[in-house]
Each structure stands twice: as structure tokens, then as C-alpha cells.
Amino acid sequence: MQAVSKNVPAGPVLWEETVPGGAHWSGVMRRGTALRFTDLEAGANVAVLFWNFEEKNERYNMPDTLKAQHTAFLTHGHCGFSDMGRVLFSIVADTAGWHDTVCGVMDDALMNERFGTKRFQEHRNAMQRSGKEGLLKEMGRWGLGKRDLHANVNLFSKVTADIDGNLVFVAGKPAGTFVDLRFDMDVLLALSTCPHPLDPISAYEPKPVRLSAWRAGIAPADDYCRNFRGENQRAFENTARYFAD
Amino acid sequence: MLVESKLDPKAALVSEICAAGEPWMKEIHTGQIFRILDLKGNQAVDTLFYNAHAPEERYSAIDTIQRQRNLYLGVGTQLISTEGNPMLTIVADNCGRHDTLGGACAQESNTIRYAHDKRFMHACRDNFMSAIQHDYTHGMGKRDITHNINFFMNVPVTPQGGLTFEDGISAPGKYVELRAEMDVICLISNCPQLNNPCNGYNPTPIRLLIWDERADRP
Numbered sequence: 359m360q361a362v363s364k365n366v367p368a369g370p371v372l373w374e375e376t377v378p379g380g381a382h383w384s385g386v387m388r389r390g391t392a393l394r395f396t397d398l399e400a401g402a403n404v405a406v407l408f409w410n411f412e413e414k415n416e417r418y419n420m421p422d423t424l425k426a427q428h429t430a431f432l433t434h435g436h437c438g439f440s441d442m443g444r445v446l447f448s449i450v451a452d453t454a455g456w457h458d459t460v461c462g463v464m465d466d467a468l469m470n471e472r473f474g475t476k477r478f479q480e481h482r483n484a485m486q487r488s489g490k491e492g493l494l495k496e497m498g499r500w501g502l503g504k505r506d507l508h509a510n511v512n513l514f515s516k517v518t519a520d521i522d523g524n525l526v527f528v529a530g531k532p533a534g535t536f537v538d539l540r541f542d543m544d545v546l547l548a549l550s551t552c553p554h555p556l557d558p559i560s561a562y563e564p565k566p567v568r569l570s571a572w573r574a575g576i577a578p579a580d581d582y583c584r585n586f587r588g589e590n591q592r593a594f595e596n597t598a599r600y601f602a603d
Numbered sequence: 604m605l606v607e608s609k610l611d612p613k614a615a616l617v618s619e620i621c622a623a624g625e626p627w628m629k630e631i632h633t634g635q636i637f638r639i640l641d642l643k644g645n646q647a648v649d650t651l652f653y654n655a656h657a658p659e660e661r662y663s664a665i666d667t668i669q670r671q672r673n674l675y676l677g678v679g680t681q682l683i684s685t686e687g688n689p690m691l692t693i694v695a696d697n698c699g700r701h702d703t704l705g706g707a708c709a710q711e712s713n714t715i716r717y718a719h720d721k722r723f724m725h726a727c728r729d730n731f732m733s734a735i736q737h738d739y740t741h742g743m744g745k746r747d748i749t750h751n752i753n754f755f756m757n758v759p760v761t762p763q764g765g766l767t768f769e770d771g772i773s774a775p776g777k778y779v780e781l782r783a784e785m786d787v788i789c790l791i792s793n794c795p796q797l798n799n800p801c802n803g804y805n806p807t808p809i810r811l812l813i814w815d816e817r818a819d820r821p
Contacts, residue, residue: 415745415746419706419712420665420704420706420750421704421705421706421707421750422706422709422711422712422715424704424766425704425705425706425712425716425758425766425768426712426715426716428765428766428767429764429765429766430674430704430760430761430764430765430766431764439712439715441709441711441712442711443709443710443711443712443714443715444711456764460664460665460668460674460704461665461668461669462663462665462666462668462669463665465687467687468687503659504659504685505659505746505747506746507685508749508750509664509665509750510665518762518764519673519674519760519762520762521759521761521762522673522675523673523674523675523760524672524673525668525672525673525674555669556669556672589715589716592714592715592718592719593715595719596711596714596715
């Protein structure tokens with residue numbers, strides 16, 4: 359594995375935003391820009407979905423991403439592939455080591471069953487919000503709906519399987535853990551900072567995440583993620599064809 | 604866990620062959636029992652389910668995995684919808700393990716996984732596209748083609764997080780049986796993939812049977 363820098367990314371930070379726990383956000387990241395996600399207090403989860411901003415029928419495809427890279431999780435070197443055989447994003451740095459993409463998000467019913475209900479009426483902005491509702495609200499802003507809700511990535515969450523497939527949530531990453539995503543197409547992303555559905559926490563206390571954007575540039579020929587596997591090289595070739603590189 | 608079925612194929616309402624590399628689409632009603640039979644062995648059956656009355660509600664691999672806290676499908680698994688509702692329950696199975704992480708093959712993913720010149724080989728996505736293009740009643744499109752089940756396919760995940768497509772554990776005569784918990788549309792691609800061992804490099808026909816809801820009662 360290539361050494362992962364803990365330094366601030368090269369180039370000036372374009373913008374920063376701290377998304378509180380339990381909140382949601384969406385935006386467009388242009389090709390060649392990157393986002394650092396920092397788990398400020400430890401215990402954060404960020405459910406993220408990705409689309410090609412130009413043609414939102416093209417989206418992050420969990421099975422294609424996993425089977426092409428022979429992995430059940432995501433970390434440094436991995437790319438997120440679209441259902442059209444292109445690279446939406448690359449994980450160019452990662453101090454977490456494992457990001458889940460098979461467990462989905464918590465919906466309102468599950469959240470209320472586990473933590474009880476906390477409405478705005480009584481709790482104002484300390485109300486409880488589920489990851490699924492957050493994603494749907496953001497998707498609606500871009501004309502997307504339930505039909506566009508496919509498997510998401512859960513940044514910072516580690517879930518392992520035993521040989522029988524039984525899943526265990528593994529906690530324990532320190533505050534300051536970060537992961538850097540470079541966008542290899544113009545990408546629309548929607549995210550929610552709600553707890554992971556398998557996180558065994560007893561109370562609803564979602565954690566904030568800081569987003570830091572910068573210009574990383576288009577993946578060079580010797581890029582680590584591009585050359586991580588032959589599969590990744592071919593996905594980058596498909597992407598280059600799309601942009602007429 | 605292996606559970607044998609007591610149902611008699613002669614009593615089935617529907618008993619149809621789906622040839623290798625072809626799509627199959629049909630409604631299955633609440634309480635009916637649906638069997639997928641692997642006639643020749645090692646045949647991956649890429650399968651999607653939708654609420655027959657509101658297809659926006661559909662099978663959800665991630666919600667199914669989340670609710671059962673397990674990656675594999677077998678007897679007792681409830682297939683969970685995007686709305687958190689049980690759609691079907693696996694009630695019999697003499698194969699033992701079915702996949703829902705591997706997705707469906709597509710021309711585009713074949714270019715990534717194998718080589719650019721594999722683009723023009725037949726793939727499951729084209730079966731799904733063909734079926735929905737010719738379906739006049741449900742109004743479905745590409746957005747509705749979500750992460751499917753691969754019945755009879757073996758995709759083991761290691762405790763370290765490795766994932767591979769392995770030789771099938773199915774054989775001639777292996778089957779899986781599901782009870783519909785709501786009225787569903789079943790959309791199948793009988794997988795034409797020739798580039799990995801998911802079909803034993805020889806895609807073969809399957810048989811699809813549906814029994815009335817009272818067939819399993821005396």
C-alpha cells in the first residue's frame with residue numbers, strides 16, 4: 359500500500375463545511391476536484407450516493423464496484439464504478455481502512471423502533487432524522503426519487519462477515535480519521551450523517567463530519583487508483599472515452 | 604440449511620422452461636409458492652422482484668442484508684423491499700446458499716472485468732432491458748433495475764473482506780422455493796455469462812413453477 363499522507367491536501371482548500379450529525383447535504387463535484395471527509399469526534403457514519411451529473415440515470419453501482427475489485431468493502435486504491443462502466447470516484451487517501459457499502463441506511467421505522475421518536479414539535483433541531491429520509495430529501499432537490507435510491511457507501515463504518523455471512527459492526531476509529539475521494543467525472547452526490555444501521559449504539563447521537571474540497575486534478579497515468587488493478591485501468595479508459603481525453 | 608419441498612410439480616399452476624440467456628417476467632400472487640429449478644446445474648438465475656401494484660417498491664438487497672444481518676440468502680430469509688416490507692420468504696431450498704452482492708452482468712461491467720472486446724457478448728442487463736421495454740403495464744425503466752438476487756450463485760466473502768465468484772454449489776435438480784408475502788412481479792434473466800464460473804461456462808435452461816396458495820396444505 360502506498361503511504362497515506364496525514365497532511366492537508368495539495369493546493370488551496372476551495373471550501374469547507376461542517377455537516378452536523380443527523381443532517382443531510384448534496385452538491386456537484388466537478389471532475390478533478392476532491393473531497394476530504396473528516397470524522398471530527400469519532401463514531402461518524404456518512405451514507406453517500408453518487409450519480410453522473412450530466413445523465414443521472416448513470417449511478418454508483420455497488421455490485422459492479424465490488425466484484426470488479428474483488429472486495430466486499432472500500433478503501434485506498436478502490437474506485438466507485440458506475441453502472442455504465444466508468445469511474446465516478448477514487449479513494450485517494452484513507453486512514454479508516456474500511457468503508458461499508460452493503461448494509462444500506464436506517465429508515466424511519468427502524469430508527470423509531472431502536473431509539474423512540476423525537477419530533478421537531480418537541481425537540482426542534484435536536485429531532486431524530488433517519489439516513490434514508492435525509493437521502494430522499496436531497497435527491498428530491500435534483501429531480502431524483504425512490505427509484506433512484508440504490509446501494510450507498512457508508513463512509514467510516516466497518517462491518518465484517520464471518521464464514522457463514524453473519525455481520526458484525528466494528529467500532530473504534532479515533533477522532534480525526536479521514537478519507538479523500540477524488541471525483542473522476544462530474545458527480546452529483548447526496549449524503550446523510552446518520553448512524554449506521556448496524557451500529558449497536560444505545561442512543562441516537564449522530565456525529566458531525568467536515569467536508570473539505572480542493573482541486574486534485576485529473577488522475578495521471580501513474581495514479582495509484584487507476585493502476586490498482588487491470589479492471590480499474592479499463593474503467594478509466596471507458597471514462598476517458600466519455601470525456602474525449 | 605436444506606429444506607425439501609413437499610409440493611408436487613404435477614399440481615403446479617405454472618410450469619415453464621426459460622432457456623439459457625433469456626428473460627422471464629410474471630406476476631406471483633400473495634400466498635403462491637414459486638420454485639426456480641436448476642435443470643442442468645450451476646446456472647445463475649438473476650432475479651428481481653417488484654410490488655405488482657406499485658413497482659417503485661422493489662426488492663432491496665441492502666435492506667435484506669441489513670434486516671437479517673447476514674450476506675447470504677437461504678431458508679428463512681425474508682426478501683425485504685425498499686419500504687421495509689417482506690416481499691417473499693424462502694421456504695424450501697436444496698442448494699444451500701444464494702448470492703445478492705454480485706449483481707447482474709452487463710456489457711459495460713464486462714469491459715471492466717474482462718476486456719474491452721467483451722462488450723458485445725450477451726449479458727443479463729440486456730435481458731432486463733428487453734423485458735421492461737416490452738412490458739406495457741408497469742411503466743418500468745432503467746432506474747428500476749436495481750441490485751438483484753443471484754439464485755444458485757456462490758460469491759463467498761472472507762472475514763478479511765475478500766469477494767470472489769466461485770464455482771457453483773448447485774447441481775441438476777437443485778431448487779429454491781419462495782412464498783409470496785405480497786403480489787409481486789418477478790423479473791428473471793437466465794444468465795448468459797461465459798467469462799466466469801458462475802454458470803460453469805455453460806449456461807443452461809431453468810424451470811419456473813408456481814403453485815396455488817393452498818397447494819402445501821392437506
